[in-house]
Amino acid sequence: MMKKRKKKFIIAAILSIFLMLLVGSYMLNPQPVHAMMVDFSSMEERVEHVYVEPDIPENMEDMILNDLTQSKERISEVFDGLQANPTILFVQSSKALEKYAQNNRTAQTYYTYWGHYIVVGPDGFNEDVIAHELLHSELRTRLMNKDKVPVWFDEGLATLVDHRYIRDESLNLDHINDLSSRDAFYEPSQVKGNYEIAHSEVVRWFGIVGKSGLMELIEGLNQGGTFNELYKAIESR
Numbered sequence: 001m002m003k004k005r006k007k008k009f010i011i012a013a014i015l016s017i018f019l020m021l022l023v024g025s026y027m028l029n030p031q032p033v034h035a036m037m038v039d040f041s042s043m044e045e046r047v048e049h050v051y052v053e054p055d056i057p058e059n060m061e062d063m064i065l066n067d068l069t070q071s072k073e074r075i076s077e078v079f080d081g082l083q084a085n086p087t088i089l090f091v092q093s094s095k096a097l098e099k100y101a102q103n104n105r106t107a108q109t110y111y112t113y114w115g116h117y118i119v120v121g122p123d124g125f126n127e128d129v130i131a132h133e134l135l136h137s138e139l140r141t142r143l144m145n146k147d148k149v150p151v152w153f154d155e156g157l158a159t160l161v162d163h164r165y166i167r168d169e170s171l172n173l174d175h176i177n178d179l180s181s182r183d184a185f186y187e188p189s190q191v192k193g194n195y196e197i198a199h200s201e202v203v204r205w206f207g208i209v210g211k212s213g214l215m216e217l218i219e220g221l222n223q224g225g226t227f228n229e230l231y232k233a234i235e236s237r
C-alpha cells in the first residue's frame with residue numbers, strides 16, 4: 001500500500017498541474033473564459049441565455065433581438081427544430097470586443113465543456129451572421145459535441161442559412177477534400193473563395209439529400225461511420 005505522505009504528494013502535484021494548465025490557458029485565451037463568466041459581468045441578460053452590452057441603444061437592441069428570432073427560424077430550413085442552446089453575447093465597444101471577441105468584429109463561437117458561447121460583434125448584427133453561427137452550434141450539438149466533419153462541410157452547411165452566399169455552378173468542386181483542415185480552409189489568401197466552394201458543394205449535396213439525408217449523415221457519424229463514405233453513399237441512393 002502507498003504511504004499516506006506519498007499519496008498526499010501525488011494529489012497535490014496533480015492539483016497544481018491542473019491549476020497551472022487552467023491559468024496557462026486563460027493567459028493564452030482569456031476570451032472564452034470571460035464569455036463563460038458573463039453572469040458576473042455588466043452584460044445584461046435580455047432573454048434567457050442572451051446577453052447584450054448595456055451601451056447598445058434600445059432601438060438597436062430591439063433590432064438585434066428581432067434578428068435573433070428570425071435567425072432561429074432559418075435553422076428550420078436545414079434541421080427540424082433547434083436542439084442547441086448556446087449562450088449568445090452581443091458586444092459593440094472596443095473594450096467588450098477585446099474582452100469577449102478576440103477583436104473579431106463579426107462573430108465567433110467558443111465550444112467549451114460547459115456549452116457553446118456565440119459572441120457577435122457590431123459587424124454581425126444581422127440575420128445572416130447570427131443564423132450562420134447558430135447553425136454551427138446546432139450541428140455540433142447533434143454530433144455530440146465532437147469534431148466529426150471536415151471544415152468545408154461545417155462552413156458550407158452554415159452558409160445554407162447565411163444568405164450572403166450564392167451558389168456558383170461554374171466552380172470546380174473536385175478538390176473539396178483539400179479544404180478539410182482548419183489550416184487549409186482558413187488560409188487568409190484563400191478563405192473567401194473557400195467559403196464559396198464550400199457553399200456551392202453543400203448546396204448541391206443538400207439539394208439532393210435534403211433534411212432526411214443530413215439526419216442520416218449525422219446518425220451515421222454518431223455511430224462511428226466515416227464522413228466521406230456516408231456523404232457519398234447518401235447522395236447516390
Ligand SMILES: [Zn+2]
Pocket residue numbers: 132136154155158
Ligand atoms: Zn462559420
